[in-house]
Amino acid sequence: MSASIGSTIVSLPDQSTAQMPKRTYINNEQGLLSWLLTADHKRIAILYLISITFFFFIGGAFAGLIRLELLTPQPDLVAADTYNKLFTMHGIVMIFFFLVPSVPATLGNFLLPIMLGAKDMAFPKINLLSWYLYIIAGAMMLSAIVLGGVDTGWTFTAPLSTHYLNTHVITAATAIFIAGFSSIFNGINFIVTIHRMRCPGMTWFRMPLFIWANYAASLLMVLGTPVLAVTLVLVALERLFGIGVFDPTKGGDPLLFQHLFWFYSHPAVYIMILPGMGVMSEVISTCSRKRIFGYTAVAFSSVAIALFGFFVWEHHMFIMGVSSYSALVFSLLTMLVAVPSAIKIFNWAFTLQKGSVTFETPMLYCFGFMGLFTIGGLTGVFLGSLGMDVHLTETYFIVAHFHFVMVGGMLMAFLAGIHFWWPKMTGRMYPETLSKLAAVTTFIGFNLTFLPQFILGYMGMPRRYAAYPPEFQVLNVLSTAGATVLGFGYMLPMLYLTWSLKYGAIAGSNPWQATGLEWQIPSPPPTENFAEIPIMDHEAYDYEWLANKTRNEVTTVG
Amino acid sequence: MDSALATTDPAEVHAEHGHVSLPQHRHHFETAEQQREAGSFGMWLFLLTEIMFFGGMFFSYLIYRNWYYPAFVVASNQLNVTIGTVNTMLLITSGFCMAIAVWAAEMRKRPLLRTMLILTALLGVIFLGLKSDEYYEKYELHHIPGNNFNISMFTNPAGYGIKEPPLSPDMAQRTQVFFFLYFAMTGMHALHMVIGLGILCWLIRRAHRGDFTAGYVAPVENFGLYWHFIDIVWLFLYPLLYLINRHPLH
Amino acid sequence: MTDQAIHGNANHPGNANHPIDGDVDNPEHVHHHIITPTQYLFVYLALIALTALTCAAAFVDLKWANPVIALGIACTQVVIVVLFDMHVAYQSRLIKLTIGAGFFMFLVMVTMTLTDYMSRSWGMW
Numbered sequence: 001m002s003a004s005i006g007s008t009i010v011s012l013p014d015q016s017t018a019q020m021p022k023r024t025y026i027n028n029e030q031g032l033l034s035w036l037l038t039a040d041h042k043r044i045a046i047l048y049l050i051s052i053t054f055f056f057f058i059g060g061a062f063a064g065l066i067r068l069e070l071l072t073p074q075p076d077l078v079a080a081d082t083y084n085k086l087f088t089m090h091g092i093v094m095i096f097f098f099l100v101p102s103v104p105a106t107l108g109n110f111l112l113p114i115m116l117g118a119k120d121m122a123f124p125k126i127n128l129l130s131w132y133l134y135i136i137a138g139a140m141m142l143s144a145i146v147l148g149g150v151d152t153g154w155t156f157t158a159p160l161s162t163h164y165l166n167t168h169v170i171t172a173a174t175a176i177f178i179a180g181f182s183s184i185f186n187g188i189n190f191i192v193t194i195h196r197m198r199c200p201g202m203t204w205f206r207m208p209l210f211i212w213a214n215y216a217a218s219l220l221m222v223l224g225t226p227v228l229a230v231t232l233v234l235v236a237l238e239r240l241f242g243i244g245v246f247d248p249t250k251g252g253d254p255l256l257f258q259h260l261f262w263f264y265s266h267p268a269v270y271i272m273i274l275p276g277m278g279v280m281s282e283v284i285s286t287c288s289r290k291r292i293f294g295y296t297a298v299a300f301s302s303v304a305i306a307l308f309g310f311f312v313w314e315h316h317m318f319i320m321g322v323s324s325y326s327a328l329v330f331s332l333l334t335m336l337v338a339v340p341s342a343i344k345i346f347n348w349a350f351t352l353q354k355g356s357v358t359f360e361t362p363m364l365y366c367f368g369f370m371g372l373f374t375i376g377g378l379t380g381v382f383l384g385s386l387g388m389d390v391h392l393t394e395t396y397f398i399v400a401h402f403h404f405v406m407v408g409g410m411l412m413a414f415l416a417g418i419h420f421w422w423p424k425m426t427g428r429m430y431p432e433t434l435s436k437l438a439a440v441t442t443f444i445g446f447n448l449t450f451l452p453q454f455i456l457g458y459m460g461m462p463r464r465y466a467a468y469p470p471e472f473q474v475l476n477v478l479s480t481a482g483a484t485v486l487g488f489g490y491m492l493p494m495l496y497l498t499w500s501l502k503y504g505a506i507a508g509s510n511p512w513q514a515t516g517l518e519w520q521i522p523s524p525p526p527t528e529n530f531a532e533i534p535i536m537d538h539e540a541y542d543y544e545w546l547a548n549k550t551r552n553e554v555t556t557v558g
Numbered sequence: 559m560d561s562a563l564a565t566t567d568p569a570e571v572h573a574e575h576g577h578v579s580l581p582q583h584r585h586h587f588e589t590a591e592q593q594r595e596a597g598s599f600g601m602w603l604f605l606l607t608e609i610m611f612f613g614g615m616f617f618s619y620l621i622y623r624n625w626y627y628p629a630f631v632v633a634s635n636q637l638n639v640t641i642g643t644v645n646t647m648l649l650i651t652s653g654f655c656m657a658i659a660v661w662a663a664e665m666r667k668r669p670l671l672r673t674m675l676i677l678t679a680l681l682g683v684i685f686l687g688l689k690s691d692e693y694y695e696k697y698e699l700h701h702i703p704g705n706n707f708n709i710s711m712f713t714n715p716a717g718y719g720i721k722e723p724p725l726s727p728d729m730a731q732r733t734q735v736f737f738f739l740y741f742a743m744t745g746m747h748a749l750h751m752v753i754g755l756g757i758l759c760w761l762i763r764r765a766h767r768g769d770f771t772a773g774y775v776a777p778v779e780n781f782g783l784y785w786h787f788i789d790i791v792w793l794f795l796y797p798l799l800y801l802i803n804r805h806p807l808h
Numbered sequence: 809m810t811d812q813a814i815h816g817n818a819n820h821p822g823n824a825n826h827p828i829d830g831d832v833d834n835p836e837h838v839h840h841h842i843i844t845p846t847q848y849l850f851v852y853l854a855l856i857a858l859t860a861l862t863c864a865a866a867f868v869d870l871k872w873a874n875p876v877i878a879l880g881i882a883c884t885q886v887v888i889v890v891l892f893d894m895h896v897a898y899q900s901r902l903i904k905l906t907i908g909a910g911f912f913m914f915l916v917m918v919t920m921t922l923t924d925y926m927s928r929s930w931g932m933w
Contacts, residue, residue, distance in 0.1 A: 112758040120586035122596040188603040195836060196596040197586075197903065223913045226607040230614035234742070243703040245618060249733045256621060259921045260614050310916055314924060323928035330920075533588065595837065595900075602906045609910040610917075617918055621925060643863045647856060654852040657843075657893045664842050786893045793885045796859075797878035801866035805874050 007061065009287065009358050009513050012429060018506040020427050025119075028527045039124035040527055045110035046425070047131050048101060049418075052492070055097040055138060058145075062090035075466035083466035084168070091154030092172060096179045097138055099410055100268065103275035104221075105134070105186055107417045108214045110337050110425060112190060114271070114518040115208050117199025117536060122192040122322040130185035137179035144171040144498070155265070158246035158257040162238040164178040170239060171408045173232045174366040180225045183271075184391040190214055201536035205299070207514055209292060213278025214301040214333065216306035220267045220274070222257040228264035229336075231257065238382030245428065254458035258320060262313035270309040272406060273373075274302055276413030277344055280366055283420050284348050286365040286514040288355025294347045301340035301347075318389045327386055334384035341377050345370060360512075361432060364439035365416035372408025372446065376401055394464075397457025400450045408446055415493060416441070423511045427524045428504030434496045440490035448482025515546045594776055601780040605787050608750075612791055615743050619798060622735045627806070629732035632712055632722045634803040637740070638695070641688050642800040646792065648688070652681035653789045656782050663778040668771040671778070674764055678785065679758040682751055689748055693741075702741065703734040740799055747795060750788050757781055841898035851892045858885050 012018070025042045035043055066086050069077040078086065109127065113120050121127045144150055150172040152161040161169050198207070233361050234245055235257070244250025246257040285292045292298060314322055314330035348370060357363070379401040382388045392398060422430050452475040457463075460470050468476065510519040517536070521529060538545040587593040603631055623630045659674035700708035712730035715722040725733075766772065770778050862881040866874065891897040896904060 118586065123600060124586065126600075158683075184604075184607050191603055192596050192600045195599060197593060219909075220609055222603055223610055223909070226609075226611035227614050227917070230611050233746075234618075237738075237742065241704050242732060243742075245622075245738055245742075251622075251626060253621065253625075256618060259924070260617075263614075263732075263917055263921075310913065311920065314920075321928075322924045323926075325927040326924040394672075403878055480660050504914070528586065557678050591840075594840075597905070598899075599903065606906060606910040609914055611847065613917060614912040616914075617921065624925075639863070639866075643859065646859050650852065650855045650859065651856075653889065653893055654848060656847045657851075658845055661842065661845055690904060707812065709835055709895050783894055786889055788892075790886050790889055793889070795878075797866075797875075797882045801862060801869075801878045802875035805869040805871070806868045807872060 004174070007358060008360060009289065009356075010360060010429075010432075010511050011513060012505050012511055013508040015505055018508065020506060021524070021526070023526055024427070024522070024524040024525045026426075037121070037128075039128055041109050041113050041121045041124065041127060042425075042527075044127050044131050045106050045108075048105040048109060048134070048170075051131075051135060051138065052098050052101055053060055053520060058142075059093035059098055060490065062093065064483065064487060065494055066090060067480040069181070069466060070468070071480045073468050073470045073473055073476075078466065079274055080149060080153070080466040085149035086152075086465070087464060088151050088153050089145055089149055092150070092176065093141065094269070094406075095154055095272075096176050097134075097141065099272040099406060100179075100183055100221075101134060101186070102272070102386065102414050103279060103375055103417060104214055104217060104271075104411065105130075105189065107279065107414075107421060108190065108210075108275060109395040111421065111518055112193055112211065112214060113197065114521065114525060115211055115516060116193065116197055116531050117202055117517055117530065117534045118193065118197035119533070121189050122197055123189050125178065126185050127182050127189050127302065130182040133178050133182035133185070135232055137175045137177075137182060138179065140171055140175035144168040144175065147171070147494050155261065156232070156235055158235060158238070158254050159248070162235055162246060163494075170236050174234050177229055180229050183221045184225045187218035187225075190218040191222065192240050194218075199533050199536055203536075205296065206536055206539045208278075209281035209295070209298050209302070210275075210278035213274045213276075213281070213302045216302040217271050217274040217402070219306050220271045220301075220309060224264040224271070225266040227260055228268075231260040231264070234260075249480075254315070255320060255322060258317050259313070262316045263310075266313035266316060267306075267309040269402070270305055272410050274305060276369070276410040276417075277302065279413045279417035279420070280348060282514075282516065283362045283366050283416050284351050285541045286420075286512050287360060287366070288352050288357045289513075289543055290351055290355040291543070292347065293350035294343075294537075295541070297343055298347050301343040304340040308333070308340065312337055312384075315384050315389070318386060319393055323507075324386075331384055331386050331389075335381065338377065338381055338539065341373075345374055345377075345397075345533060359436075360419075361430070361435040361439050362420035364436060365412045365419065365442075368439065368443045369409055369416065370414040372404050372412065372443075376404030376406075379404065393456060394462055395457035396453040396461050396463055399463050400453035400457060403450050403453075408450070412442070415439070418493070418497070421518075422521045423507030424518055424525070426501055426504070428500050429507045429511060430493075430500045430504060431496050435493065438489055438492035438496070442484060443480050445487075445489045446486030446508075449486050450482070452476070452478045454481070474490050495509075513546065513550075515541055593648070597776045597780055598783070601783050605783060607785060608791075612743075612746070615739065615746065616794070616798075619739050620664070622732075622739065626729065626732035626735060628725055629729050630736045631803040631806040632715070632725060633701075633733035633736040633740075634799060635722060636699075636701070636711070636720075637800050638692055639800050641692050642796055643739045645685050645688050646796045647794050648681050648685045649789050652678050652685070653757070653786055655681065656785045660775070660779050660782045663765075663770045666771040668765070668775070669767050671771060672762065672765050675762045675778075677756060677788075679755055679762065682755050683759070686748060686751060689744065696737070696741075701733075701737050703738040707734050707737075709733065743795055743799070747788065747791050750791070754781075754785055755786060757784075833902040838898065838900040841895070843892060843895065843898070847892065851888055854888060855885055 004208065025040055029038075035047065036042060038047075065078070069083055069086070071077075075083065094217055109121070147168055150165075150167045150169055152167070152172075156169070156173065156502060194207075194211060222472070236245055237243055238252075244252040246252045246254050248254060263295075279297060281292055312330055312334045315334045318327050318331075348366075372436060379397070383392055383398060383401060417428055419435060424427075456472055456475050459472070461468055479509075507523050509522050511523075512519065515538075517534060521535075584593055587596065621689055655674045655677040659678060661673055662668075662671035696702055700706050701711075701712065708731040709725075709727065711718050711720065712722075712725045712733050713727055715724055758781070761770075761777060765778070858881050862878050864880070866876050868874075870877065882929065890907065
């Protein structure tokens with residue numbers, strides 16, 4: 001980094017005189033119970049942050065074991081059935097207990113009411129309830145893991161899950177069912193808050209794009225999750241009573257399970273990625289000091305992704321014996337989803353163009369997102385085309401594809417968001433140099449882990465096997481080495497963010513010189529966010545308004 | 559504008575909001591109307607998820623009815639239409655009582671509200687009683703899908719005095735799919751009713767205390783939406799399970 | 809500013825909070841409407857009559873029309889319940905849109921899955 005003028009936008013108050021605000025949401029009430037029984041959206045967000053971080057590292061541990069096993073061609077670290085459990089529990093924990101709630105439940109919960117100029121979510125108690133449901137579900141999942149695990153694959157494929165396995169399928173399915181309710185309540189709360197709690201003057205097209213993205217994701221949660229719930233109920237009933245709704249020997253249709261499952265689980269990937277895209281819009285606009293290019297297009301592309309997300313689920317089933325005519329239709333529709341995703345990427349790129357781009361940690365993560373998500377998205381087009389899909393699906397190609405989107409995309413965006421809003425949530429800055437190192441390490445580690453998997457998949461290495469032919473070993477060793485670097489890259493933020501809670505520089509209310517409403521209140525914010533409900537008289541990303549405001553501001557401390 | 563964004567002591571904030579007097583008013587809403595609209599919108603979104611939840615089962619019914627049409631016809635005709643019809647009428651009446659209860663709460667008529675809520679619950683209980691009677695009949699006939707399922711009634715209907723064409727043993731096994739869907743759909747519906755009755759008991763207690771007859775109608779109103787939704791599910795279940803197979807196409 | 813922002817107006821609570829919007833008709837808000845017991849009674853009688861009708865119709869052999877009539881009557885009943893018992897006729901456009909979205913998504917699920925089932929083996933369906 002050169003030290004030239006404009007190399008950073010961070011402006012911290014003078015540390016020798018800077019003070020944290022006296023009354024904040026953190027110290028407003030004391031004691032563990034005041035946290036466990038809170039209805040404050042910010043405290044619930046912190047509860048979520050702690051619990052999803054916990055599950056992230058559990059899921060990460062499973063990933064580490066998987067990569068360690070794949071270091072050698074023989075199944076020597078764990079036996080094949082243990083390996084099945086490892087990848088299953090990695091998938092379930094990461095998807096249902098980390099990715100789905102990651103940005104909405106932590107950053108979304110924290111920021112949504114503040115960005116809308118409201119004092120809290122529409123239903124604070126239901127907000128707390130959804131955290132408790134998440135914890136109950138998490139405890140059930142942990143007990144399933146401790147009691148011996150589950151090995152159906154995260155997809156619960158019937159009739160494998162219903163007839164052929166005697167692991168803890170029902171416990172895991174119940175855990176996901178309950179976690180689903182947590183995410184439904186979260187979604188309902190978001191939608192109602194966005195519709196009903198906007199402050200005066202906050203019209204739909206003045207809202208930050210983070211809100212639009214979360215709104216679209218919430219729609220998916222509300223409309224999709226119940227279908228997963230009913231599917232899991234049917235799987236559980238089939239297991240318990242042997243009624244044959246998915247069992248071909250009794251007249252059932254296993255493909256019906258697939259249809260119902262993917263009707264949720266395809267939109268679920270948009271539940272995971274959309275909020276991350278919202279983070280991207282905020283960070284990119286702030287760090288290039290420019291109004292987001294094509295605000296309306298980005299806003300509507302979120303909604304378009306949500307809508308199209310429901311029209312494409314059959315592309316997960318192309319090789320399962322669905323009608324080839326129907327597969328043609330779904331293949332075509334799948335290509336359509338690329339359009340709104342591309343709109344977003346292009347608009348972010350145009351936002352950067354001629355902007356005063358600076359390279360703080362959140363921005364580094366965002367650059368990571370843009371590159372990796374683009375690769376992940378484009379390989380999705382390969383998989384969406386029928387001929388290629390037959391060859392590539394169920395190989396490491398698809399593993400690499402969705403890890404590029406989910407880890408390279410979503411996790412990068414999550415970390416960008418955590419760094420970006422860390423000063424708002426805690427009142428203190430993270431250490432910049434160390435965090436840049438972490439961002440770069442993550443990027444390198446990620447590519448080292450998953451780029452070889454594209455090649456492996458293309459060469460025909462199937463997914464979900466503990467053993468593989470020796471000629472694939474070099475690439476697998478590379479991938480495992482990358483996973484180690486990646487794991488290191490994820491440990492770093494965990495450590496220095498904890499460190500910064502006590503020793504970080506005091507951030508002041510607006511370290512990024514950002515325009516969002518959340519930056520106009522103290523950090524950390526007071527319990528009810530605003531002393532008076534604000535009136536929004538400018539659109540989001542109006543840097544002239546901010547400059548004008550800063551010019552006329554009487555300097556106050558704290 | 560800027561002053562709006564500065565922070566002050568929460569106590570002052572509450573003082574400023576002194577115009578809100580109702581005890582049930584939540585502090586983070588600006589007006590009671592905003593709170594009311596938020597509540598009902600939230601309830602509607604929840605019902606949206608319920609539509610999708612039952613939707614999955616209705617869709618399974620659609621698929622399997624087309625695959626195993628003869629089995630579905632015969633199995634469906636073994637259901638007791640009388641009980642089904644009486645139950646439909648009971649639920650509609652219960653819904654009517656619920657609607658009047660909402661009106662009574664709006665009009666602040668405490669005794670009427672209480673009576674209507676009790677009637678709503680009572681009719682719901684009778685519905686569940688009749689439903690369990692139907693379930694018991696199926697249990698006695700070994701028509702509950704699973705290992706003890708008995709297909710003799712469908713392979714040899716004449717032996718049971720039923721005027722239906724006999725099914726091949728293979729197709730007769732498919733009646734299990736019908737009965738499974740029958741139990742899953744009516745069971746989920748009944749489960750929703752049981753949950754609803756639990757909430758009703760709580761509402762009756764609070765209505766008795768007079769909580770809902772002083773301008774705070776939202777819980778009664780939103781529960782009304784839930785109860786009517788249960789009616790709606792049944793209004794579809796009734797023709798699909800009991801009626802549409804009486805005159806099969808051959 | 810304070811007064812404008814905080815004090816709602818009893819007659820027009822939703823819009824009074826939006827000085828920018830003014831009194832423009834807002835699709836998200838609506839006046840609260842109370843349906844009278846007489847109206848509920850009519851609704852109730854209509855529902856009972858339709859139930860009797862659908863039950864009677866089921867026992868008359870109308871060939872292909874039997875299921876059509878049964879489901880048609882069920883839909884009519886549901887529309888009546890949704891509009892009046894659930895007050896949707898007097899609700900904001902937002903609520904109407906929400907319900908529409910629910911049924912639309914259900915139809916998406918049904919029709920798009922049927923593209924598979926109906927074309928998987930032509931003629932067998």
